[in-house]
Amino acid sequence: MANVPLYGVKTHAQKVCSLYKRALRNLEAYYDRRNVYRYQAVLLRDRFDKNAKITDMRKAVELLKEGEDELFKTQHPIPKLFPTSQGGVAHQRVVTPPDWVIDYWHPLEKAHFPEYFKRREQRKKEFIAMWEKEYGTADKKEEKH
Amino acid sequence: MNNMKYSICFISFFFLFMMMMVNFFFMIYFIMNDMVILMEWEIMSFNSLSIVMSILLDWMSLLFMMFVFLISSVVIYYSKSYMQSELNLSRFIILVLLFVFSMMLLIISPNIISILLGWDGLGLVSYCLVIYYQNLKSYNAGMLTALSNRVGDVFILIVISWMLNYGSWNYIFYLEFMNNDWEMMMIGSMIIMAAMTKSAQIPFSSWLPAAMAAPTPVSALVHSSTLVTAGVYLLIRFNMMLLDMFFLKLLLLLSGLTMFMAGISANYEFDLKKIIALSTLSQLGLMMSILSMGLPDLAFFHLLTHAMFKALLFMCAGIIIHMMNDIQDIRFMGGISLYIPLTSLCMNISNMALCGIPFLAGFYSKDLILELVSFSNLNLMIFFLYYLSTGLTMFYSFRLMMYLMVNDFNLLSIFNLYDEDYIMLKSMFVLLFMSIISGSFLSWMIFSYPYMIYLPFNLKMMVIYVSLVGGMLGYFISNMKIYSVNKFLMTYNLSNFLCLMWFMPNLSTYGLSYYFLNLGQSLLKNIDMGWSEIYSGFGMMQVMKKYSVFYNVYQMNNFMIYLFSFIIWMFILFMMLMFNN
Numbered sequence: 001m002a003n004v005p006l007y008g009v010k011t012h013a014q015k016v017c018s019l020y021k022r023a024l025r026n027l028e029a030y031y032d033r034r035n036v037y038r039y040q041a042v043l044l045r046d047r048f049d050k051n052a053k054i055t056d057m058r059k060a061v062e063l064l065k066e067g068e069d070e071l072f073k074t075q076h077p078i079p080k081l082f083p084t085s086q087g088g089v090a091h092q093r094v095v096t097p098p099d100w101v102i103d104y105w106h107p108l109e110k111a112h113f114p115e116y117f118k119r120r121e122q123r124k125k126e127f128i129a130m131w132e133k134e135y136g137t138a139d140k141k142e143e144k145h
Numbered sequence: 146m147n148n149m150k151y152s153i154c155f156i157s158f159f160f161l162f163m164m165m166m167v168n169f170f171f172m173i174y175f176i177m178n179d180m181v182i183l184m185e186w187e188i189m190s191f192n193s194l195s196i197v198m199s200i201l202l203d204w205m206s207l208l209f210m211m212f213v214f215l216i217s218s219v220v221i222y223y224s225k226s227y228m229q230s231e232l233n234l235s236r237f238i239i240l241v242l243l244f245v246f247s248m249m250l251l252i253i254s255p256n257i258i259s260i261l262l263g264w265d266g267l268g269l270v271s272y273c274l275v276i277y278y279q280n281l282k283s284y285n286a287g288m289l290t291a292l293s294n295r296v297g298d299v300f301i302l303i304v305i306s307w308m309l310n311y312g313s314w315n316y317i318f319y320l321e322f323m324n325n326d327w328e329m330m331m332i333g334s335m336i337i338m339a340a341m342t343k344s345a346q347i348p349f350s351s352w353l354p355a356a357m358a359a360p361t362p363v364s365a366l367v368h369s370s371t372l373v374t375a376g377v378y379l380l381i382r383f384n385m386m387l388l389d390m391f392f393l394k395l396l397l398l399l400s401g402l403t404m405f406m407a408g409i410s411a412n413y414e415f416d417l418k419k420i421i422a423l424s425t426l427s428q429l430g431l432m433m434s435i436l437s438m439g440l441p442d443l444a445f446f447h448l449l450t451h452a453m454f455k456a457l458l459f460m461c462a463g464i465i466i467h468m469m470n471d472i473q474d475i476r477f478m479g480g481i482s483l484y485i486p487l488t489s490l491c492m493n494i495s496n497m498a499l500c501g502i503p504f505l506a507g508f509y510s511k512d513l514i515l516e517l518v519s520f521s522n523l524n525l526m527i528f529f530l531y532y533l534s535t536g537l538t539m540f541y542s543f544r545l546m547m548y549l550m551v552n553d554f555n556l557l558s559i560f561n562l563y564d565e566d567y568i569m570l571k572s573m574f575v576l577l578f579m580s581i582i583s584g585s586f587l588s589w590m591i592f593s594y595p596y597m598i599y600l601p602f603n604l605k606m607m608v609i610y611v612s613l614v615g616g617m618l619g620y621f622i623s624n625m626k627i628y629s630v631n632k633f634l635m636t637y638n639l640s641n642f643l644c645l646m647w648f649m650p651n652l653s654t655y656g657l658s659y660y661f662l663n664l665g666q667s668l669l670k671n672i673d674m675g676w677s678e679i680y681s682g683f684g685m686m687q688v689m690k691k692y693s694v695f696y697n698v699y700q701m702n703n704f705m706i707y708l709f710s711f712i713i714w715m716f717i718l719f720m721m722l723m724f725n726n
Contacts, residue, residue, distance in 0.1 A: 030633060032476035033625045034555060074634060077644045078415050083471040089358075089416070090471040092280040 012060060019067050020048055029076035153238050154225035161218035161245070165211055172207035176591065183255070185315075194312050201255040201317065205445065208591070209252050209378065212449055215579070216370050216456045217245045219572040224362040226568035227463055237277065241366065244270040248371050252378065255317035257308060260379070261301050264343070267372050268294040274363045275356050286358040289654060293352040297342030297376075300335045307332050320385040334392045336383050344376030344429045347399045347406065351650035353426050357418040361463030364418060369425045369459050370452035377432045377448055384441040397437040401530035404430030406647055408537030412544060412622070413644035417462050417473045420545055423646075424499060425455055427534060434531070435514050438521060446592045447510035454498040454506050454580035460573050461492040465549070468562050475545065479552035484562035487570055489550055491577050496542045498580045500612065501535070509584035511535075515608050516598045536611035536618075543619025552623065 009018050023044055031037040054060050083090035102120070110117045132138075174180070182202040189196045221241060228234055247266030254260050268291060276287035307328060308314050319329065340346075345353040356368050367373075380387065387393050407426035414420045428451050436444040465481060465488065466473055482489035498505035501512055518531050554560060564570060633640045642648060678684070699706060 029476070030631055031625065032555060033552065036625050036627050036629075039627045074637065076633075077641050078413075080415070080474055080476050083473065089282065089473050090278075090280075091282065093278045093471075095279055 012057070012064070015064055016048070016067075019064065019071065020044075023067070023071050025080070026071060026075055029078070029080040032080070152225060153235055154221055157238055157242060158218045158222040158225075161214050161221065165214035165218060168207050168211040168214060171202075172204055172211055175202070175207055176204045194309070196258060197256060197313070197315065198259055199256045199315060200253045202253060204591070205381075206252045208449065209445075210249060212452055213245065213248050213252070213371050216452060216576070217241065217366055219575050220362045220366040220456065220460070223365075223460055223463070223569050223572040224360075226566050227362055227467065228360065237360070240270055240273055240277070241363070244274065244367060244372070248375070251375055255315055255382070257301065257305055257314045257316050261298070261305065264301055264339075264375070265298055267343075267375060268298060271356070271367050271372055274367060275359045277360055277363065278358065283358040285654075286352075286355040289650075290352045290356045293342055293345075293349050293653065296349065297339040300339035300342070304332050304335045304339070307335070316383065316386075320383065329386055330390060330392075333383065333386050333390055336379065337387070337392055337396055340376030340380045341396070341399070341433075342376070343379070344373055344433060345403075345426055346376075346396075346430065346433055347403045347649075349653070350403055350407070350426055351646060351653045354414075354419045354422045354646070355650065357416070357422050361418065361459060361466060364422070365456045365459035365463065368422060369455040373425060373429055374432070374448045374452065377429065377436060377444055380433070380436055381441040381445050381448075384436065384439075387437075393437045397434050397527065400430045400433035400437060401527055401534075402430075403427070404434065404534040405530050405537070406649075408534045408541065409643050410646045411541040412537065412619075413640065415474050415476055417465065417475050417478075417545075417549075418459070419473075420475070420541060421455070421458050421462055424458075424538065424541060425451075427538060428455070428499075431511070431514065431531075431534070434527075435518070438518070438523075440514075440517060442592060443510065443514055443517065446587060447514060449587060450498075450506040450510045450580075450584045453576055453583045454495040457491055457495040457573060457576040457580050458499065460569065460576065461488050461495065464488045464564070464569055464573075465492075467565060469556070472556065475548040477556040478549050479554045480550065481554070481562060482550040485564045488564060488573070491573050492549070493546065494577060495580055496546060498584075500539050500542050501608070504585065506580045506582070506584035509588040512608060513588075513596065516600065516605070517596065519600055519604050519607065520598055532607060532611050535608060536615035539612045539615030540619045543616045544623045547620060547623035 009015055024041055027040050027044060028037055031040050051060070051063050054063070079087070081088040084093075085091065180203075182200075184200040184202075186198045187195055188198055221238060224234075224237065224241070228237055231237060244267065247263045247270055249263070250266065251260055251263030254263065271294070272287050272291040275290050276283045305314060308316065310328060311319060316332075342349045353368060353373065357364055359368065404427050407423045407430060411420050411423035411427065414423060428447070432444045432447050432451070435447065464485065465478065468481075468485060469478065472478070494505065498507040501507045503512075515531060515535060518528065554562075645651065
């Protein structure tokens with residue numbers, strides 16, 4: 001969603017910076033030649049710079065809202081995305097299963113790799129011991145499994 | 146497994162290539178002797194209703210099989226390198242082989258039940274191949290593909306139940322002499338609907354660009370040359386029945402619009418594979434429309450030549466995507482002809498064949514089609530749809546070529562691009578050879594009908610005019626200057642509409658599911674959890690409870706109730722005795 005500031009953005013300055021970056025990315029989608037894009041980016045920067053010195057916060061917030069609105073209304077239908085970034089073509093294409101999946105193997109499956117699982121169990125014990133030494137024992141009531 | 150000398154890829158390639166050769170010689174033999182073989186194996190006979198498994202071998206099925214075997218063999222050879230880092234390579238190859246098997250079942254059967262087997266197999270395997278990369282995008286695309294194709298499967302199932310009336314499902318026997326039968330017309334309409342889903346004609350066309358989430362070899366085999374032409378092939382087989390039908394005129398309009406819509410959307414698209422998919426959609430529209438004008442042999446001719454150069458185009462796209470580290474957006478690309486000259490050569494030749502540049506594969510079929518369109522008695526709208534789409538083909542091909550090869554490289558300031566190995570290139574050269582010669586050899590050997598075409602000079606040159614205009618437009622829009630005004634932003638709403646395929650993906654995903662989910666929710670609230678609950682579940686319990694409380698009174702062993710009921714009973718008895726006489 002282009003009209004929502006990025007996660008973790010809190011201050012007004014951060015919101016403006018976020019808007020500026022998203023607007024640049026939107027320009028990239030429209031003007032794919034680098035020199036043309038640079039020209040348009042300078043024009044965009046100029047529009048932001050003109051209002052940089054505004055001290056009246058009410059007006060600044062209003063301008064930010066207008067900027068978000070304009071960005072939303074002119075967003076490119078096919079944004080230019082890197083393949084592995086969110087929404088890109090190769091996003092999460094290669095899936096690495098998490099480590100805990102191995103704990104749910106059937107005992108018969110585990111029996112194929114006796115040495116590995118023996119060492120794994122040993123390491124789990126050592127890790128729990130290390131954890132308890134560092135942070136204390138866990139409350140039994142809070143255990144879910 | 147990849148390091149073995151005879152990997153699964155090489156064995157499959159060898160097997161399929163040998164099958165292609167066998168098919169080729171049989172095809173020549175069948176054509177020379179004008180032979181047809183029909184084999185039937187009766188599975189069950191019941192009240193003169195026989196379910197048979199039949200195989201029809203004639204020049205048409207053998208020729209199509211030969212092309213499918215050729216493309217699948219080189220695609221599998223190509224995947225050895227393309228899918229090199231894949232962990233489940235055997236699964237991939239087995240899925241592709243299953244796909245080839247389903248395709249064969251579809252091609253050789255003159256029987257609607259065995260067609261359903263092949264048809265459903267195609268749908269299922271293509272679903273498995275689209276979701277081969279297991280990310281969210283692939284899952285969504287796979288669902289869209291599978292459900293759109295499911296509509297066609299249901300139509301085939303309805304056709305099977307309609308054909309129960311004839312006592313057999315060998316449709317090939319009924320085509321000619323039941324031309325004016327109302328039931329046959331119903332069957333024909335449903336076959337057309339089924340073919341429209343498989344070949345992604347207009348109401349169902351959103352799945353084809355979405356299916357580009359599949360690995361590129363799959364796109365080269367499945368979504369460009371074979372699966373999507375299954376619908377066209379089915380209609381070619383059914384063509385005798387379809388003459389003089391109103392529905393066919395509707396098909397002409399819809400396929401013409403598909404051709405036009407796909408051509409326009411390809412000009413707005415930036416995803417390399419989606420551009421090629423949209424051009425496939427445009428060519429499918431061309432095949433369908435020429436078929437609905439009553440020229441099935443031309444549709445078949447274009448189907449075959451198109452299969453060659455479109456598979457090649459996808460394979461080139463695969464090499465480019467590999468080289469660019471999975472980037473498919475053409476805005477990142479440019480100037481690649483300096484780094485991968487051989488692939489660029491293949492890409493350019495297949496693009497030119499697609500545009501119908503003389504003496505390449507596409508020319509022989511496309512030019513004949515367009516001249517016959519000019520020749521036949523059609524209205525102005527269809528005429529314009531054809532010629533505008535031809536111009537648009539040139540338009541997007543030129544744009545793509547400019548973006549890929551002429552403009553500057555646009556991703557990094559330091560880069561090192563190169564062809565990876567000869568495995569992919571070798572398999573591409575087979576198709577390169579075919580996309581140069583297949584048009585001429587098919588037109589000299591097989592489709593050598595003496596069409597007498599007589600046109601005015603300007604109408605004859607119309608193809609060249611629209612191609613030149615399209616090529617120039619393609620050059621201009623890809624050549625962006627600093628001071629040029631962005632036309633996309635000026636016509637934002639219209640461009641959005643054209644860019645997103647006339648909002649068809651939205652209509653067939655959100656559009657459909659929103660209303661049906663709403664309806665489902667209101668049905669759930671009003672019927673399932675409302676009225677039917679009152680009348681069956683909860684309400685019945687209330688009634689039972691109420692009456693059981695009431696009847697409890699009788700079970701309290703109250704002497705007065707027994708006495709009272711005894712008196713009433715005596716009274717009834719008395720009255721009966723009185724009035725009986």
